[in-house]
Amino acid sequence: MNHQDPTLPAIDPVEEELVAYLDEELEPEHxxxxxxxxxxxxxxxDKLRHMQKSWDMLDLLARSEPDEGFTRTTVAMVALKAREATDVQKESTQRFGLLFRVGVVVSTLACGLIAYSIGSWLLSVSDRQLVRELPLIEHLDEYKHAESVAFLKSLEGLFGQHYRQAAADAESVAFLRSMEEQGLFVLESGEDAEPATAPRNRETDxxxxxxxxxxxxxxxxxxxxRQQRFAALSLPDQERLRALAQEIDAxxxxxxxxxxxxxxxxWLKSLGAKDQSEVLAAPVDQRILKIKEVQNRQATKRLKTVALELSSQDMSAITDWLDLYVSGHLAEFGRLTPSQFRAALDKLPVKERIDRHRRGIAWRLGRKELLPQPTQQELDALVSVLSPKAQVVLEETESREQxxxxxxxxIHQVQQxxxxxxxxxxxxxxxxATLKPxxxxxxxNKTADEMKNALHDLYYSQKASPSGGFFPWPAGTFGPPAR
Amino acid sequence: MLQVRAGDAAAFEELVVRYQGRLLTVLEHLVGNREQAEDLAQETFLRVFKARERYQPEAKFCTWLFTIANNVASNSLRSRSRRKEVGVPDKANTDTSSFGLDQMALAASSLMPARLIDKAEAAEVVRQALESLGERQKMALLLSKFEGMSYQDIAEAMDMSVQATKSLLSRARVNLQRILAPYMEEGTRPASDGVELGTEAATSAAGQDAGLEDES
Structure with a gap:
């Protein structure tokens, strides 16, 4: 099939040759x-030049940038379709089995009233089964991720009664807290709060x-x-879930x-596809560790957000607290100061020494060997004066160290x-508007956040060196402002 | 891809992340509509996943991906043209041209500096020129330009001979040059209607594209 439509203009061999030349598809001799x-x-x-020019103009066409949601929806859609495909396959196998059974029932029906009664009895059995297994069917996806009662018990510390308060969106918790502070309503405590789901095992058939x-x-x-999906599971899986539901009820x-x-x-549903698959793919004995790892990443992200958006009240509260913290540990600060500076600092009046240590704390941050550890009371005192939004982030930490x-x-963010x-x-x-073209x-091509950060850096870099300078960060520092 | 073939979900996500931009770029310029391009890209990834067990490690993944994308896009464009035959308005094209006009209006306003106006106008002209090419010429051109694919790979992705690919690309580039010539030489901006764009070249481009079915 290599003939050509005679109505089409023939390809000019010179043009074809030049195109192949530009595409680097010619043999060396040619x-x-x-x-x-x-x-x-x-x-x-001249012909080549024109051709090259029009080819270069294609560079003006924009490159598509997929938004964040595209990856997620694509992966989720593929996962869903793949599951549907598996279900359909199982279903068709079952349908074949069902057809076979129906065939048997039909021939049995032909035999008379007794067979009809058997058929009716079978139907009521299936109905009764649905009623009995309703809680399991309703929460099928939840049960599918629960390995065993022991596994659920090991999750209690992470997803127990305090989970909602700790992991819910900081903004909404902060809002609820502020409402509580204004005396508009009282938040329910863990013990008194109504469970999110009705007590499923107490319902009678x-x-x-x-x-x-x-x-x-x-x-x-x-x-x-969901009933169809449950039926599509293998019999051992169905039995495992039934046994698990009974064990939990008991x-x-x-x-x-x-x-x-x-x-x-x-929580699993709220994760991105990558984190979700990582958690679920981890062997059961390592899954708790994996969950903690993902939760830590989430907490760090929340901390960064809160740190970047600290209110001026929070900043003053942290600065005031720093004064108290440094004065409470002044001797230790002195001891942990490198010897070449210590002598000079020791000669200063106490107030000035406190001020110097407070202002110079930046180089000690993150370095245990140079920074005295505050007491739990000191940390609690800070938490108590911060805004609810910042409190939520600090309250979800697991230890005093964290x-x-x-x-x-x-503190680092306040100083920055x-x-x-x-x-x-x-x-x-x-x-x-003042930038050069x-x-x-x-x-x-930057996202809004990237653009803001880049503008921020440019702003301070120009402020430090109006000519634009050689270094893109302010003079006197060893790098761009950290974020 | 080998990890995806073994059913590794995280590897599949990485694959999507790595190729989605490239795939979307080609598809968006091919169909001229972002939303439709996203649907086609998702359909392509779905088919990649379904066909993962048939993937041969010796084949270039990129060529395999664009082979699937070409099939998905061809089917979609074929059913779109069938719908057009029965009188359903082509929303995709309407969207694209209105987007283009918006861009041009913005470019013409005082909000953008002259350099950007020139750039936006030239980009719009190129987009219209590309639009006026036939689907196969467009696909071959996009794979060559954006993916840097060789004639051999394009031939494989579009299921045609290397010689037919050579002719297809040759026609596409010559047509593109003829359509863009008035703009490049005299700065004459063609009308927004693709048919008026370098009339002769544009109409012959579409006709030649249809004729190439026989060549491959």
Whole structure:
């Protein structure tokens, strides 16, 4: 099939040759011939130049930048379709089995009334089974991720009663706290709070049947879909989940375990596809460690956000606290000061010494051997004067060491903000208007956050060296402002 | 890809992250619509996942990916043209040209410096020129330009002979040059309607593209 439509204009061999030359698809000998002709023939050369120019113009076409959601939805969509495909495969196997059974039932029906009765009895059995297994079917996805009662018990510390308060979005918790502070309402404590899910094991079969009948068509559809998925599981898997549900129901801590199960499932759903698959792929005995690792990453991210958005009240509170902390540990600060500076510092009056140590704390941050460890009371005193938003982040730490580490991040941010105060969006816009075209061009493809950070850096770099300077960061520092 | 073939979900996500931008770039310029390009890219990744067990390690992954993308896009464009035949308006094209006009309006306003106006205008002209090429010429051109693929790889991805690929690319580049010539030489900006763009070259480009079915 290599013939050509006679109505089409023939391809000019010269043009084809030049295109292949530009695409570097010519054999060396042929290439040399073209180059020779190019050197000698201005018309030929001109043709090549035009062709190259139009080719270069394609560089003006924009490169597509996928947004963050695209990856997530693509991976989620593929995971879903892959699961559906597996389910359909299983379902078709089952459907074959079902057809076979129906065939048997039909022939049996032909035999008379007795067979009909058997058929009716079978149907009521399946109905009764749905009623009995309703809690399991309703929470199928949750149960699928629970390995065993022992596994759930080991998750209690991470996803127990305090989970919601600790891991919920800092903004909304802060909002609730501020409402509480204004006396608008009182937050329920863990013990008194109503469980998120109804006590599923206390329903009788009759109550479940009623509930099932009262469901809307959409709810019934969802139950049906889950029932189908449950049926598509292998028999050992079905049995494992039934046994697990019974074991949880029978456990004296059953309700708490169900809460853990729900919280763990919600947390898994909130993860990106990569973290989720990493957690679920970890062997059971290592999964707790993996969960802690992911939670730590989430906490660090929350801390960074809170640190970058500290209010001026929080900044003053941290600065005031630093004074108290340094005065409380003044002798230790002196002892941990390198000997070449110690003598000079010791000669200063106490107030000035405190001030010097407070201002010079930056180089000690993150270095245990140079920084006295504050007491728990001192840390509590700081937490008590911070805004609810900052409190939430510090309260989710697991130890005094970690809390101190977080506080150091906040101190670092306070000091950075003093040197390089965050500019408002309006100020950044005004500053952007003063940039040179090439500087603006370099910012064109950045996301909003990246652009703000880059503008910020540029602003301080120009402030320190109005000519633009050689170094892109302010004079007198050893690098760009850390973030 | 070998990890994906073994069913590693994290490896699949990494693969999506690594190739999504490149795939979207080619598809968006091919169909002229971001939303449709995203749908096609997702469909391509889904087919990659479904066909993962058939992937041969000796084949270049990139060529394999764009082979699938070409099939997905061809099917979609074919059904789109079928819908057009029965009178359904081509929303994708409408969207693209209105986007282009918005861009041009913005460019013409005082909000953008002259250098950016020139750049935006030239980009719009190139986009329209590309739009006026036939689908196969466009695909070959995009794979060559954005992916830097050899004739051999393009031939494989588009299921045609190397010689046919050579002719297809040759026609595409010559057509592109003819369409862009008035703008490059005299700065004459063509009208926004693709048909008016270098009329002769544009219409012959579409016709030649259809004829190339026979060449491969």
């Amino acid at each position: 290439r040399a011939r073209v180059e020779h002709r190019l050197a000698a023939d201005p018309c030929y050369r 009759e109550q479940r049947r009623d509930r099932l009948q009262r469901m809307t068509p959409e709810q019934k559809g969802a139950i049906f879909e 456990d004296p801590q059953g309700d708490k375990l169900k809460q853990v199960l729900t919280n763990y499932h919600e 809390e101190w580490q977080y506080v150091q991040e906040l 903000s003093k040197r390089y105060p965050r500019l408002s969006d309006e100020d950044l816009r005004k500053f952007a 090439e500087q603006r061009e370099a910012l064109e």
